Amino acid sequence: xxxxxxxxxxxxxxxxxxxxxxxxxxxxxxxxxxxxxxxxxxxxxxxxxxxxxxxxxxxxxxxxxxxxxxxxxxxxxxxxxxxxxxxxxxxxxxxxxxxxxxxxxxxxxxxxxxxxxxxxxxxxxxxxxxxxxxxxxxxxxxxxxxxxxxxxxxxxxxxxxxxxxxxxxxxxxxxxxxxxxxxxxxxxxxxxxxxxxxxxxxxxxxxxxxxxxxxxxxxxxxxxxxxxxxxxxxxxxxxxxxxxxxxxxxxxxxxxxxxxxxxxxxxxxxxxxxxxxxxxxxxxxxxxxxxxxxxxxxxxxxxxxxxxxxxxxxxxxxxxxxxxxxxxxxxxxxxxxxxxxxxxxxxxxxxxxxxxxxxxxxxxxxxxxxxxxxxxxxxxxxxxxxxxxxxxxxxxxxxxxxxxxxxxx
Amino acid sequence: xxxxxxxxxxxxxxxxxxxxxxxxxxxxxxxxxxxxxxxxxxxxxxxxxxxxxxxxxxxxxxxxxxxxxxxxxxxxxxxxxxxxxxxxxxxxxxxxxxxxxxxxxxxxxxxxxxxxxxxxxxxxxxxxxxxxxxxxxxxxxxxxxxxxxxxxxxxxxxxxxxxxxxxxxxxxxxxxxxxxxxxxxxxxxxxxxxxxxxxxxxxxxxxxxxxxxxxxxxxxxxxxxxxxxxxxxxxxxxxxxxxxxxxxxxxxxxxxxxxxxxxxxxxxxxxxxxxxxxxxxxxxxxxxxxxxxxxxxxxxxxxxxxxxxxxxxxxxxxxxxxxxxxxxxxxxxxxxxxxxxxxxxxxxxxxxxxxxxxxxxxxxxxxxxxxxxxxxxxxxxxxxxxxxxxxxxxxxxxxxxxxxxxxxx
Numbered sequence: 001x002x003x004x005x006x007x008x009x010x011x012x013x014x015x016x017x018x019x020x021x022x023x024x025x026x027x028x029x030x031x032x033x034x035x036x037x038x039x040x041x042x043x044x045x046x047x048x049x050x051x052x053x054x055x056x057x058x059x060x061x062x063x064x065x066x067x068x069x070x071x072x073x074x075x076x077x078x079x080x081x082x083x084x085x086x087x088x089x090x091x092x093x094x095x096x097x098x099x100x101x102x103x104x105x106x107x108x109x110x111x112x113x114x115x116x117x118x119x120x121x122x123x124x125x126x127x128x129x130x131x132x133x134x135x136x137x138x139x140x141x142x143x144x145x146x147x148x149x150x151x152x153x154x155x156x157x158x159x160x161x162x163x164x165x166x167x168x169x170x171x172x173x174x175x176x177x178x179x180x181x182x183x184x185x186x187x188x189x190x191x192x193x194x195x196x197x198x199x200x201x202x203x204x205x206x207x208x209x210x211x212x213x214x215x216x217x218x219x220x221x222x223x224x225x226x227x228x229x230x231x232x233x234x235x236x237x238x239x240x241x242x243x244x245x246x247x248x249x250x251x252x253x254x255x256x257x258x259x260x261x262x263x264x265x266x267x268x269x270x271x272x273x274x275x276x277x278x279x280x281x282x283x284x285x286x287x288x289x290x291x292x293x294x295x296x297x298x299x300x301x302x303x304x305x306x307x308x309x310x311x312x313x314x315x316x317x318x319x320x321x322x323x324x325x326x327x328x329x330x331x332x333x334x335x336x337x338x339x340x341x342x343x344x345x346x347x348x349x350x351x352x353x354x355x356x357x358x359x360x361x362x363x364x365x366x367x368x369x370x371x372x373x374x375x376x377x378x379x380x381x382x383x384x385x386x387x388x389x390x391x392x393x394x395x396x397x398x399x400x401x402x403x404x405x406x407x408x409x
Numbered sequence: 410x411x412x413x414x415x416x417x418x419x420x421x422x423x424x425x426x427x428x429x430x431x432x433x434x435x436x437x438x439x440x441x442x443x444x445x446x447x448x449x450x451x452x453x454x455x456x457x458x459x460x461x462x463x464x465x466x467x468x469x470x471x472x473x474x475x476x477x478x479x480x481x482x483x484x485x486x487x488x489x490x491x492x493x494x495x496x497x498x499x500x501x502x503x504x505x506x507x508x509x510x511x512x513x514x515x516x517x518x519x520x521x522x523x524x525x526x527x528x529x530x531x532x533x534x535x536x537x538x539x540x541x542x543x544x545x546x547x548x549x550x551x552x553x554x555x556x557x558x559x560x561x562x563x564x565x566x567x568x569x570x571x572x573x574x575x576x577x578x579x580x581x582x583x584x585x586x587x588x589x590x591x592x593x594x595x596x597x598x599x600x601x602x603x604x605x606x607x608x609x610x611x612x613x614x615x616x617x618x619x620x621x622x623x624x625x626x627x628x629x630x631x632x633x634x635x636x637x638x639x640x641x642x643x644x645x646x647x648x649x650x651x652x653x654x655x656x657x658x659x660x661x662x663x664x665x666x667x668x669x670x671x672x673x674x675x676x677x678x679x680x681x682x683x684x685x686x687x688x689x690x691x692x693x694x695x696x697x698x699x700x701x702x703x704x705x706x707x708x709x710x711x712x713x714x715x716x717x718x719x720x721x722x723x724x725x726x727x728x729x730x731x732x733x734x735x736x737x738x739x740x741x742x743x744x745x746x747x748x749x750x751x752x753x754x755x756x757x758x759x760x761x762x763x764x765x766x767x768x769x770x771x772x773x774x775x776x777x778x779x780x781x782x783x784x785x786x787x788x789x790x791x792x793x794x795x796x797x798x799x800x801x802x803x804x805x806x807x808x809x810x811x812x813x814x815x816x817x818x
Contacts, residue, residue: 089764309637327465328463331465
């Protein structure tokens with residue numbers, strides 16, 4: 001069961017003017033499953049994205065990169081679950097393009113105005129014909145107010161759908177930001193995660209939108225890990241329709257920019273944390289804060305060393321304050337000139353280690369009290385600078401093994 | 410149960426002239442457990458070692474490094490299990506030195522001629538007094554022919570003791586190489602593994618011995634992983650007593666050097682692979698060969714990406730040929746200019762992927778046949794050079810989680 005992931009309340013998900021969603025069943029992997037999502041975007045919409053750095057990136061990721069790099073005006077997205085269309089070579093590219101072109105035909109736009117996405121099993125041919133056959137039904141289903149259904153359509157091993165929505169005043173106009181994400185395993189994004197879509201009716205220039213995609217990804221989807229495996233299909237897409245009628249946000253110095261960026265980050269972090277709360281087999285939600293670093297990269301390296309360690313994650317699963325494992329992970333993170341004498345390690349509000357060893361004030365009872373919680377914060381104070389980073393992860397349980405030993409069957 | 414790890418036959422472990430072993434019970438963690446090992450080395454013995462690069466390295470590792478760097482002639486080693494003496498600050502250093510000094514007193518040598526080692530739980534004070542009290546019994550027990558008992562004394566979560574022994578002719582003399590190792594979890598050595606001791610009666614100069622320590626470690630202990638966690642206590646020690654009476658091996662160009670190096674590597678690889686066969690919860694022994702690389706480092710990076718992936722390891726546990734996960738791991742390994750079109754991936758003798766996608770000849774039945782084996786080789790042909798590297802690992806099972814959720818209790 002997801003860790004403190006509230007059930008989705010569709011009434012809390014504000015529609016975004018200029019964005020319509022349609023869902024249909026193609027039976028990609030499971031007959032009858034509603035597994036295809038189409039998003040139609042109003043004319044004039046700006047789209048930005050960041051994608052996995054995995055060299056075996058999926059065919060649709062390659063198509064998306066080409067389209068965005070060429071500056072085409074995107075008018076639609078199509079997402080299937082059940083098959084990743086990754087590790088599929090040139091044939092995979094042709095199948096991804098076939099789906100895009102078919103949707104373009106349905107909508108009366110050009111093929112290069114449609115971004116395709118896939119998630120599911122790697123190394124299997126995409127059943128493009130099944131998806132194409134389902135597109136008319138998805139198009140017929142297009143409407144603005146079904147973000148919750150869209151979140152459900154893109155799930156794979158996810159137990160729960162993930163969505164978030166905020167409204168913020170920008171230059172006297174109320175703008176809406178609504179997003180969905182999916183993912184529970186193969187989660188260690190290295191640009192973004194598979195899959196995050198955030199749409200707003202704010203008017204934002206493409207240049208600013210692309211910068212915001214990278215900036216918010218680094219502080220949300222690029223700060224989580226379930227199992228350290230960077231997917232072939234990670235994609236994080238920002239959509240700005242401009243329908244709110246605000247003056248276009250086109251420079252970073254403005255107060256509007258800051259307000260918009262913060263609301264956007266809030267949505268992105270909520271979606272990213274939802275993936276961790278629903279991490280495969282998760283029973284604990286762990287926040288790893290690393291402070292006092294010389295730079296952001298080293299804080300992140302220490303945070304990820306802790307967040308990726310199977311030994312730490314299994315100890316948290318057992319609610320066992322076996323905290324030497326945290327020191328061990330800090331010690332093998334890639335910070336070459338780390339002085340362990342300067343470090344402090346905190347578990348919740350309890351000082352665990354300082355001066356290279358266990359804190360004199362620490363007791364097992366204090367540690368146990370924090371470990372019994374479902375949400376636990378580990379804070380590492382490096383004592384060598386003023387930078388900080390936060391990483392989110394979950395524990396490692398029997399069910400992680402079970403889910404991944406069973407996934408294909 | 411360990412994967413194809415033959416039961417130790419003490420009669421196959423040749424004693425090494427100049428090395429005596431003694432074992433006693435200190436009750437460090439478990440009352441009555443034979444948990445302290447002493448090794449006494451004849452005068453004139455050369456010793457070399459490589460140690461963990463973990464910044465939170467254990468107190469005894471720091472003491473060993475000091476002693477070897479200063480060029481002291483080592484005459485004894487003392488090893489305890491049940492407590493790692495890591496994350497213990499200055500107090501831990503004092504406790505390690507207390508144990509060394511006590512053994513030096515028992516043996517009539519100088520304190521800086523004794524190397525201390527510890528393995529077990531991190532962040533707990535070492536019960537040095539208990540260990541000191543057990544030393545007289547360990548010294549009274551010293552004899553050449555108990556390598557199997559020594560292997561058993563240093564175990565932690567190991568299910569089975571690990572030892573190997575070879576004899577080889579060097580310059581007309583038969584020399585013996587015998588070693589022991591321990592380790593099952595927190596295994597991703599970054600210099601050596603916790604703990605490997607290999608002794609020979611060959612005469613070898615200290616300079617050559619130190620080079621061999623690094624060279625053999627890189628191809629044995631530094632090529633294995635159970636869980637990606639680099640321990641605070643990894644230590645790999647080479648001991649050469651010279652009692653065989655061969656002409657001292659003091660340069661790398663000689664035929665004797667090559668024969669000795671190969672026999673030594675055989676022992677070190679056998680010990681390292683034994684750790685994987687006994688990896689926590691292991692049901693499969695996996696060999697990952699990476700060929701056709703531009704250099705050894707990139708081959709190793711690809712090998713470790715596969716060997717560390719929880720998704721691949723859980724699929725192997727399930728004997729599920731979910732081989733897209735292997736492509737995914739290759740894709741996120743750190744080889745920046747990898748051309749996935751040039752790659753081949755083989756599972757045993759079956760070609761799985763080529764030209765960026767699934768091989769036309771591949772069938773699920775072929776993959777399943779190999780996956781059902783207990784020992785499986787994955788071969789990746791990078792197609793961009795002539796270097797190669799091999800990494801060994803095990804699968805990831807329910808029992809890994811169980812063992813590490815329970816370890817301290």
